[in-house]
Amino acid sequence: xxxxxxxxxxxxxxxxxxxxxxxxxxxxxxxxxxxxxxxxxxxxxxxxxxxxxxxxxxxxxxxxxx
Numbered sequence: 001x002x003x004x005x006x007x008x009x010x011x012x013x014x015x016x017x018x019x020x021x022x023x024x025x026x027x028x029x030x031x032x033x034x035x036x037x038x039x040x041x042x043x044x045x046x047x048x049x050x051x052x053x054x055x056x057x058x059x060x061x062x063x064x065x066x
Contacts, residue, residue, distance in 0.1 A: 009048055
């Protein structure tokens with residue numbers, strides 16, 4: 001399946017965060033630049049993280065008393 005560059009980067013970030021649990025901006029930046037041919041600029045990464053927050057926030061399970 002073919003995705004646009006942003007979608008590929010979003011999927012790579014999601015996979016990386018699932019693998020390591022949590023990561024800093026710098027760790028994500030280094031990971032993308034080490035594992036992609038095209039890399040990512042700091043501005044691109046800020047936009048990806050800022051505009052897609054809901055895709056990167058770890059969802060907490062809510063428990064309720066029954």
